[in-house]
Amino acid sequence: MLVLTRRIGESVLIGDDIEVTLLDIKGDSVRIGINAPRTTRIQRSEIVDAVSTENVAAVDAGADATAAILDALTQKRSAED
Template sequence: MLVLTRRIGERVLIGDDVELTVLDVKGDTVRIGVQAPRDTRIQRAELVDAVSKENVDAAQQADQNAENALKDMVGRRTRNSSS
């Protein structure tokens, strides 16, 4: 990881077409402006992580639901066969 010290108004260039500008610093909060081409995806990492976790949780829940439904069907078939 590259660590830089910047002051308000100073910029960091990433590649040829992404520019970060320090806009404001208040306590432990930093406001950053990002200038990039429209097709560049810019996302907050904590939101991407939260969505990924929700997707994993939903997939696990779907697997559990499918497994329970299958067990229920097998159980009903077994009960119907023995009648």
């Protein structure tokens, strides 16, 4: 990991077309501005992690729901016989 020190208003260039500028510092928070092409996806890592966790939970819930439906259908058929 590259670690840099920047002052308010100073920037870091990433490649040829992405510029990250330090906008403000308040306490333990830092505001940054990112200038990048519209085709570049910019996401907060905690959001990506949360979505990934929810997707895994949804897949697990889907398997449980499928098993519950199959079990209910089996019980219904057994009751009809």
